[in-house]
Amino acid sequence: MTRWKQLAKVAxxxxxxxxxxxxxxxxxxxxxxxxxxHPYLGKIERKGLSVQGWEGFGRIQLxxxxxxxxxxxxxxxxxxxxxxxxxxxxxxxxxxxxxxxINLAQNDLNQWVExxxxxxxxxxxxxxxxAGKPGASPANYLYAAEFHRHTFAPDSVVIQLTAHDFTLxxxxxxxxxxxxxxxxxxxxxxxNYQFQSDNRLAKILTEKVPQLQALTQFSIFRVSGKQxxxxxxxxxxxxxxxxxxxAATEEEIYNSTPEGDEVLVDWTLEHLNQAFPNxxxxxxxxxxxxxxxxxxxxxxHPRNVSIEQLLAEKTAEKNIxxxxxxxxxxxxxxxxxxxxxxxxxxxxxxxxxxxxxxQLVAKQLFELYRSELSQ
Amino acid sequence: xxxxxxxxxxxxxxxxxxLSYLQNNNHKKFLLLAASYFFYGYWDWRFTFLxxxxxxxxxxxxxxxxxxxxxxxxxxxxxxxxxxxxLGFFKYFNFFIESxxxxxxxxxxxxxxxxxxLPIGISFITFxxxxxxxxxxxxxxxxAESIWEFALLTSFFPQLVAxxxxxxxxxxxxxxxxIVFKRVNFIQGGQLFLLGFLRKVLIADRLALFVDKxxxxxxxxxxxxxxxxxxxxxxxxYCDFSGYSDMAIGCAKCxxxxxxxxxxxxxxxxxITEFWRRWHISLSTWLREYLYIPLGxxxxxxxxxxxxxxIVMLLGGLWHxxxxxxxxxxxxxxxALATHKIYGDYVAPRLQIHPYxxxxxxxxxxLLFVCLSWIFFRAADFSVAFTILQKMFALxxxxxxxxxxxxxxxxxxxxxxADYLGHLINQGKFLQFKKFSEWFWLWFWLMGCLFLxxxxxxxxVYFQF
Numbered sequence: 001m002t003r004w005k006q007l008a009k010v011a012x013x014x015x016x017x018x019x020x021x022x023x024x025x026x027x028x029x030x031x032x033x034x035x036x037x038h039p040y041l042g043k044i045e046r047k048g049l050s051v052q053g054w055e056g057f058g059r060i061q062l063x064x065x066x067x068x069x070x071x072x073x074x075x076x077x078x079x080x081x082x083x084x085x086x087x088x089x090x091x092x093x094x095x096x097x098x099x100x101x102i103n104l105a106q107n108d109l110n111q112w113v114e115x116x117x118x119x120x121x122x123x124x125x126x127x128x129x130x131a132g133k134p135g136a137s138p139a140n141y142l143y144a145a146e147f148h149r150h151t152f153a154p155d156s157v158v159i160q161l162t163a164h165d166f167t168l169x170x171x172x173x174x175x176x177x178x179x180x181x182x183x184x185x186x187x188x189x190x191x192n193y194q195f196q197s198d199n200r201l202a203k204i205l206t207e208k209v210p211q212l213q214a215l216t217q218f219s220i221f222r223v224s225g226k227q228x229x230x231x232x233x234x235x236x237x238x239x240x241x242x243x244x245x246x247a248a249t250e251e252e253i254y255n256s257t258p259e260g261d262e263v264l265v266d267w268t269l270e271h272l273n274q275a276f277p278n279x280x281x282x283x284x285x286x287x288x289x290x291x292x293x294x295x296x297x298x299x300x301h302p303r304n305v306s307i308e309q310l311l312a313e314k315t316a317e318k319n320i321x322x323x324x325x326x327x328x329x330x331x332x333x334x335x336x337x338x339x340x341x342x343x344x345x346x347x348x349x350x351x352x353x354x355x356x357x358x359q360l361v362a363k364q365l366f367e368l369y370r371s372e373l374s375q
Numbered sequence: 376x377x378x379x380x381x382x383x384x385x386x387x388x389x390x391x392x393x394l395s396y397l398q399n400n401n402h403k404k405f406l407l408l409a410a411s412y413f414f415y416g417y418w419d420w421r422f423t424f425l426x427x428x429x430x431x432x433x434x435x436x437x438x439x440x441x442x443x444x445x446x447x448x449x450x451x452x453x454x455x456x457x458x459x460x461x462l463g464f465f466k467y468f469n470f471f472i473e474s475x476x477x478x479x480x481x482x483x484x485x486x487x488x489x490x491x492x493l494p495i496g497i498s499f500i501t502f503x504x505x506x507x508x509x510x511x512x513x514x515x516x517x518x519a520e521s522i523w524e525f526a527l528l529t530s531f532f533p534q535l536v537a538x539x540x541x542x543x544x545x546x547x548x549x550x551x552x553x554i555v556f557k558r559v560n561f562i563q564g565g566q567l568f569l570l571g572f573l574r575k576v577l578i579a580d581r582l583a584l585f586v587d588k589x590x591x592x593x594x595x596x597x598x599x600x601x602x603x604x605x606x607x608x609x610x611x612x613y614c615d616f617s618g619y620s621d622m623a624i625g626c627a628k629c630x631x632x633x634x635x636x637x638x639x640x641x642x643x644x645x646x647i648t649e650f651w652r653r654w655h656i657s658l659s660t661w662l663r664e665y666l667y668i669p670l671g672x673x674x675x676x677x678x679x680x681x682x683x684x685x686i687v688m689l690l691g692g693l694w695h696x697x698x699x700x701x702x703x704x705x706x707x708x709x710x711a712l713a714t715h716k717i718y719g720d721y722v723a724p725r726l727q728i729h730p731y732x733x734x735x736x737x738x739x740x741x742l743l744f745v746c747l748s749w750i751f752f753r754a755a756d757f758s759v760a761f762t763i764l765q766k767m768f769a770l771x772x773x774x775x776x777x778x779x780x781x782x783x784x785x786x787x788x789x790x791x792x793a794d795y796l797g798h799l800i801n802q803g804k805f806l807q808f809k810k811f812s813e814w815f816w817l818w819f820w821l822m823g824c825l826f827l828x829x830x831x832x833x834x835x836v837y838f839q840f
Contacts, residue, residue: 013814021822029826223826289595337595347588348596 018220025219029053030226033062034217040147041065042140042176043195044133055351056094056343065151068093068100068130075153080124082369083131083152083276085141086160089284089352090132094343099355102128104362109369122373132160137169138268139177142189145275156372157276158365161311162284163304166264185263261303265310273318280368281315282361283308283324289339289349323368328360376417378568378622379576386414387626394630395556403554404527407630414532415495422494425461426530432457433504434525437511437518447512454508462501465494470697496536498694502661504529507543509665516544524550533626537619539637539657549632557631564628566805569820570796571621576828578789579615582607590753593763601767603783608753609746610786613642614793616655621797636801640794642745645737646719647711650745658694662687681716685709695752700760704751711744 025031033048044066051059063071068091075081084090084102092100109126117123129152133140141148141159148154170179176195179187202216202225215221273279286304308324315322329340339349340357353361376383390410397403416423436454440447469488476486494500507525510516519525528546589596589604596604620637627634641653651659667687673680685706692705726733747764754760799805806813 009811010814013811014818017815017818017822020819021826025826220822220826227825227828337597347584348600349588 022218022220025223027051028057030219030223032217032222035066038065040144041133042143042191050093052093053345055346056354057345058093058095060093060097065131066133068097068132072129072152076125078124079127080122080156080373081152081154082126082128082156082158083148083154084128084158084160085136085148086132086158086282087136087162087165088132088134089162090130090160091134092132092352092358093134094352095355095358099358100130101353101358101361101365102130104359105365105369108362108366109373112366112370113373126369128158129154135169135175137165137175137177138272139170139175139179139189142268142271142275143177143191149276154277156278156280156369158280158282159272159276160282160284163286163307166261166268166307167303170264170268179264179268181260185267187264187267258303261307262310265307266314269311269314269318269320273320278372280321280372281311281323282365282368283311283322283326284353284361285324285326285329287326287329287333287340289333321368321372323364325357325361325364328364329357332356332360376414378619378626379572379580382417386410386417391556391629394554400553404550405523407532407554408523408527408530411527411530411532411535415530415535418495419492425494426500427526429458429461429500429504430526430529431522433508433529434519434522437508437525440508440512441518451508451512455505458501458505458508462497465491465497467693467697474699499534499536499538499540500529502540502658502694506540506661506665510543516542516547519543519547531627531632533623534634537616537623538655539620539623539634540661541634541657542661545635546632549634552631554630556629560628560631562808563800563803563805564625566625567628567797567800568622568625569817569824570793570800571618571623571625572824573789573820574614574618574621574793576618576824578786578793579611579618580828582611582614582783582786586611586753590755590759590763593759593766596766598766598769601763605746605750605763605767607783607786609642609749610783610790612749612752613638614786614790617797640798642742642790643738644741644745645734646715646741647708647744648715648719650741651708651712658691662691666690677716677720681713684712684716688712698756700751700754700756703757703760704748707744707748707751711748 028051030053031049031051033046033050035043035045038044045062046066047062047064049059050062060068061070063069065072090102097103106126106128109128113122113124113126131148131152138159138161148157169175171181172178173180173190173192174195176192178190178192180190182188202222205212205215269281285308286301308326312322312324332338332340336356338356339354340360341351341353342348343351343354376386390407393406394403397406412423412426415426433454436450436457440450443450469491472486472488476484479485507516507519507528511518519528524547527550528541528543531541531546534541586604586608589600590608593601593604617638624634624636635657637656639653639656641650644650644653667683670683670686671679672683686709688705688709689702690705692701692703692708695701695704728736750763751760754763806816808814808817
């Protein structure tokens with residue numbers, strides 16, 4: 001009897017500690033409303049509250065399309081709608097809503113419209129929609145292009161790109177959407193129906209014991225899965241070097257400048273331009289702040305630099321407005337000695353854009369559309 | 376092998392398993408000795424021979440000192456020469472050559488350096504074996520009964536690479552105890568280990584993410600960021616080293632051995648003298664007993680005492696590492712100790728300040744001094760240290776990153792809580808796992824380690840010494 005009593009004590013204490021940690025983690029580190037598979041958008045989060053505290057901190061309300069937005073209403077008559085597509089830099093879970101570049105740019109644009117109502121042709125309310133999805137690449141945007149056009153009827157589309165869209169994601173056959181080279185400078189857009197969560201514990205559970213899949217809704221399960229995964233893999237999972245990279249090291253990927261990059265960039269921009277009306281490209285560079293101080297700014301991974309140059313050239317050829325944040329970021333850093341990425345709980349200069357970074361992106365977006373709408 | 380890695384947990388589990396299987400106490404101690412050599416050799420097996428050689432030489436010199444009274448003093452000096460010679464060769468040879476090169480460079484001369492690997496924990500091992508020989512010489516302790524006993528004293532894995540520095544008179548009697556696994560020892564030792572683990576993984580390793588980055592290129596950061604990084608480093612090094620000490624003491628306790636505490640809430644000190652009574656107690660005790668007192672201590676007047684303090688702290692600084700940074704750090708502490716001595720003797724008695732105010736001022740000034748002196752301890756070289764100091768006090772742009780941008784919001788309360796819990800455990804007030812709440816706290820903290828640990832297990836800072 002005493003042994004049973006002791007066992008009950010241990011188990012009860014374990015259960016209460018587990019519940020308490022679930023509450024703590026759910027409110028501070030990670031909470032997800034779960035995921036489902038959308039016919040066009042792929043695997044997206046359910047409607048509800050998402051919390052993450054790994055990088056910065058965010059409590060984000062997701063709509064039924066897994067977007068960081070309230071439900072999207074049909075476009076109003078006096079609405080100028082800008083759809084912003086991008087990856088985790090656009091979703092920006094780590095940034096509060098009011099400091100997000102989309103919110104800042106939208107406010108600035110609406111103030112500008114209001115102030116110039118009588119002199120400008122446009123006197124519509126600007127509505128920018130955040131359709132950022134972590135892990136997305138241009139393959140996602142192309143696959144869902146028709147859905148986006150019909151659902152949102154955007155007047156203009158901003159696509160946020162990074163170099164790793166081209167170096168890592170677009171040709172990655174383990175991604176949910178990717179491009180398959182077809183020869184003759186062509187690619188086939190492929191949807192990977194086998195795509196699963198990158199949380200290894202969740203993956204194992206889904207494959208081996210699907211009856212227990214509901215466990216993945218619990219924060220303690222998700223967080224411990226990630227922690228164990230990172231301990232085992234030495235934190236490699238943050239950098240999604242997947243199938244495409246299996247044969248090469250990280251250094252080899254970044255330091256090479258394959259000839260195929262030019263074709264890939266050209267093909268992607270061409271198809272994005274065809275798929276979306278009034279397309280604008282915003283490029284977020286990966287900046288090595290240490291190199292800014294000690295070396296030449298271009299002393300970075302050659303492939304990233306090459307992708308950025310290709311994007312600038314090809315967008316100019318195709319008449320697509322293109323903004324790279326590089327010079328703004330570097331100027332800001334040199335003036336204020338503050339990195340545009342990095343958060344309270346991460347290393348300065350690494351990771352996603354912080355509030356200062358978002359302010360600069362917002363400023364560039366505002367300038368882009370101010371000149372666009374003034375014409 | 377780092378205490379906070381899977382490797383160590385597997386190693387420790389296997390050692391405990393085998394020890395509990397063996398019946399004969401001598402076999403158990405031999406197994407513990409073999410495990411300690413494996414632990415040391417896991418990093419680089421070649422240096423196990425160095426440790427074995429130092430053990431044998433010092434043991435037999437200890438025997439000779441006892442058995443050949445006429446030759447006691449020459450044997451003592453022989454041990455000191457061998458021990459300091461070994462330490463000097465591995466740790467300081469290149470340092471002195473490079474320093475000499477800087478001096479003779481104008482003459483167009485250059486001396487070649489050697490490609491020497493610094494054996495991990497060499498400073499701790501050297502001080503420990505030296506203390507043994509000196510104690511035997513001074514008849515403070517009898518020599519170890521066998522070389523195996525002395526080998527275990529020297530190599531006992533929980534404290535092997537970063538202390539606490541064990542004195543023979545403290546630990547040889549412990550080693551005579553039979554190794555019997557008792558629930559109470561496991562409970563207390565386990566809690567101390569867990570506390571050390573929390574200090575190391577949740578506080579020190581997390582702060583290292585920020586501190587390493589800022590100290591790598593301080594010129595890139597604002598004044599306020601540098602202030603925060605210096606405060607963060609003060610907490611990091613304390614939690615790192617005291618975490619290691621807690622884990623070492625906790626491990627030893629599981630085997631039934633008692634190792635004295637190495638830290639006693641040092642950041643509440645109200646003078647630098649008090650700080651050194653609370654910080655790295657085994658080192659400050661060693662320096663006092665084997666250097667300060669033999670130099671004359673306070674027995675030859677104030678001026679000599681001050682000189683002795685400076686010499687002891689300069690050498691104490693150099694003991695930490697072969698770099699002029701550590702010498703400066705030691706000199707700063709030596710000067711502070713001397714200043715405090717003069718202040719305590721001549722100034723304090725004449726001051727009429729409310730005790731609360733004087734206590735507060737004393738605490739703040741001590742803490743500020745300790746934090747600032749850590750800059751020399753952490754910086755890679757003088758230029759980095761002076762860049763940090765210059766920018767900290769220039770206050771050219773005080774905006775910087777927000778204070779909560781440094782994990783300090785978690786580290787400061789975490790450190791206070793850990794100190795409080797450590798204080799309770801050291802007083803014998805640890806969880807007995809009889810009550811429901813005690814089990815709850817165990818689960819809660821174990822889960823906390825799993826959920827909140829950063830993903831970069833860092834080597835302990837003091838491993839390099």
